[in-house]
Amino acid sequence: MTTVGLLYPGHSAEDDFPRMEVMLDSDIRVPLFHTDIDEDARRADSLREAGTPDRLAAGVEELRLAGAESLVWACSGGSFAYGWDGAHEQTAQLARTAGLPASSTSFAFVHALHELGASRVAVAATYPEDIAALFADFLAAGGVEVVATRGAGIINASDAAAADTERVKELAAAGDHPDAEVVLLPDNALHTAAFVPELEELLGKPVLTANQVAVWEGLRLAERRIWAPALGTLFATREPPPGASEPRGIEVRE
Template structure:
């Protein structure tokens, strides 16, 4: 039987990353996706708090059907609540799903732990104030952000239009020699088809939002094994993951 990891995804921008990931992951994986309500497409704190609200996520979860795990695939719609709020968000969502549940923000923390990372660069498409909240979230889990770059894009729709070369260049231009990896935190950013190219261009691990979301969901579903073509994170499946 395939492992089925449910994806809750806000709106429409880079949701087509998930069929790409499913194809790369192999025949033992299914990534059914439900679009959750996005009343306003804006990387702005008040709008993000609504996108990640308990009622919105519960409605999406009830539409998923039978799955082995669930991921709330929206980084900004989780870290904007802060550490305690993001944890409460997942706990309430899991009470609805009845299966192991997480969010992209925690997926980044757990992926960094799996790879033993301590110092990272963040290449964020968000406006600066939202990007800084992601840094604060990471710092709460003892990750040092040695460089933060903010592209200042307000809408997920615009982020979703960035193509291959723009994404590769954005990662490379915002690396730092002190960083052990580059993190690209927006699930509205297409990256799934270019994970290996991203690492080749940067010369170190690159963690992207849709990549870590799929990894976290599969880890929780019990499908945690090495897989090729998806970057260092999926290739290295032997390290510990601490709870967060």
């Protein structure tokens, strides 16, 4: 049994995670613990407020009692809004509090791109343009070339959660770019778990979505490799060669 603990802000697309647990079809659990938010608006100040140490620490004890082996802050904006260095500090604090290897969805995107051997991406974001630009800046700080960034102007997480499959496909297609090797959909409020392969077939390239990479990141930190093509190319990559090193994220055990 492998248990990946997820901290998730508010209530929007959390039903993606039990769906993925079933799709993994293995002895994997991804229990989710909610953190409080004051509002679900995607503004820089609101996103940073969602990711403060006190808010994140509130869900950690339950997560530890659930037997989590790794921890992921499943909130893209609540990490990248702090910038690259600030997001590292946030994750380090979370790891110290939990005594577990920890990461966030934002770092998961960067690590997943390493897994795919890709460096040029298009960002197809639900967010307003200024918030999408913050994510692009975060990726650039991580050595990723962002060839196109599109924000769809969806301000509230609840509105993103209401987007159906066809709407998500429209968002992905509108944000794609011919030079992009991979398309990124960075919003944990967006339902995508059931149809990542459909998105990849539509665009003809790998697609990384926030909830997908959050679960993959937790498994990576727990050193658990899973073959699950129903969750897209990321879950269907080859095993790393013997002796290859992988970035572990931030780990603090006390």
